[in-house]
Amino acid sequence: MTAKLLVVLDGAAEAVALVARVGSDLSRRRFEGEAPRFTHVALAVREGDGWQLHGLLNTAEGSEGHLYRQPPLHFFRDDPFEYRAAVLVPSRPLQQRLAAVVGSPLRERLHTSRYNRLAYPFSTRYQSSNQWVLELVAAAQGGGESRAEVQRHLAARDFVPDVLRTVGIAAQVVARYVLPNTRFDDHPLRDRLRGRIACVLEPSLRRHLRATDAIVAERVIGLGVPVGTPCPAHRLPGSQDVGASGFEAAAGRVVERLERGEDGPVGGWKPHHHEEAPDREHGAEVLRVREHREREPRAPGDGVAEPVTVEHADAAEALEDRDVEGLSDRDQRRARD
Numbered sequence: 001m002t003a004k005l006l007v008v009l010d011g012a013a014e015a016v017a018l019v020a021r022v023g024s025d026l027s028r029r030r031f032e033g034e035a036p037r038f039t040h041v042a043l044a045v046r047e048g049d050g051w052q053l054h055g056l057l058n059t060a061e062g063s064e065g066h067l068y069r070q071p072p073l074h075f076f077r078d079d080p081f082e083y084r085a086a087v088l089v090p091s092r093p094l095q096q097r098l099a100a101v102v103g104s105p106l107r108e109r110l111h112t113s114r115y116n117r118l119a120y121p122f123s124t125r126y127q128s129s130n131q132w133v134l135e136l137v138a139a140a141q142g143g144g145e146s147r148a149e150v151q152r153h154l155a156a157r158d159f160v161p162d163v164l165r166t167v168g169i170a171a172q173v174v175a176r177y178v179l180p181n182t183r184f185d186d187h188p189l190r191d192r193l194r195g196r197i198a199c200v201l202e203p204s205l206r207r208h209l210r211a212t213d214a215i216v217a218e219r220v221i222g223l224g225v226p227v228g229t230p231c232p233a234h235r236l237p238g239s240q241d242v243g244a245s246g247f248e249a250a251a252g253r254v255v256e257r258l259e260r261g262e263d264g265p266v267g268g269w270k271p272h273h274h275e276e277a278p279d280r281e282h283g284a285e286v287l288r289v290r291e292h293r294e295r296e297p298r299a300p301g302d303g304v305a306e307p308v309t310v311e312h313a314d315a316a317e318a319l320e321d322r323d324v325e326g327l328s329d330r331d332q333r334r335a336r337d
Helices: 002-012 092-102 129-140 147-156 169-178 189-193 202-212 246-259 321-325 329-336
Strands: 016-022 040-047 050-057 066-070 082-089 162-165 196-199 217-222
Touching: 002 016, 002 040, 002 082, 002 217, 016 092, 016 202, 040 092, 040 129, 050 129, 082 202, 092 129, 129 147, 129 202, 169 189, 189 196
Parallel strands: none
Antiparallel strands: 016 040, 016 082, 040 050, 050 066, 082 217, 162 196
């Protein structure tokens, strides 16, 4: 995979490209519109005679994220669900501006260490891996030099995020307590009650660049597929075919049960200890809650996508956990409808 990625980068990109990988299986999740396949996006930057991947990684699946610079080989070492990658090459002028942003203090200035894999795109409270890449792209497009400024720029340019559908408050509260890298209190309350969680994944990043830039190339590479040959739709081999750790799998089962509207007590689990990998790469994917593959996929929700609530970046609606837990029974029943 690394050799194929380098062939595509050397052949299509001059300075910078966006590279996405499949960290986990999103096929059983409900999304409005296009269902994402790729979970994590990083920036490939040409440095000297080679390439380095710059990205925000959620180390050890905790509540913080840190910026990393790593060789392409390491990009595929974090237990991918599938050895498939997408490469998107922006226009040459945007590549040059992105390279300048990555090499400047803006790289750090546009980073927030409070990690949330479902971070609301128009709030600065938390940040996801893909949101950091999006905000660097917006800064390179003249969107400003702070997170609030680039988010206002994205809203003004009609950025449309990906939208994950959940049952509502019940599943969100459980996820909040069993998954340290998942928060919902940066999302508007009305969206949470309706089970509409806006976030940044590969499709929304791709749509934004298609709408705002003259893209040079888009490529998809896969294990066992020659470069230049279309990848098949079925799943390609991945490093893990047996699912997640016991803790993560148990957490996913409970959230799943609540999303299906099933009753029953929420049990406790003894978490497995996640040791930090020597290269500090462990746990970088978005939406890494595994699901049992023998279950049938959920039927899609409403066929008509609804507008995502966009709040001003400086006045994003904040919802504290105590407010969520204090909702009336009537509001929680409405959230499940």
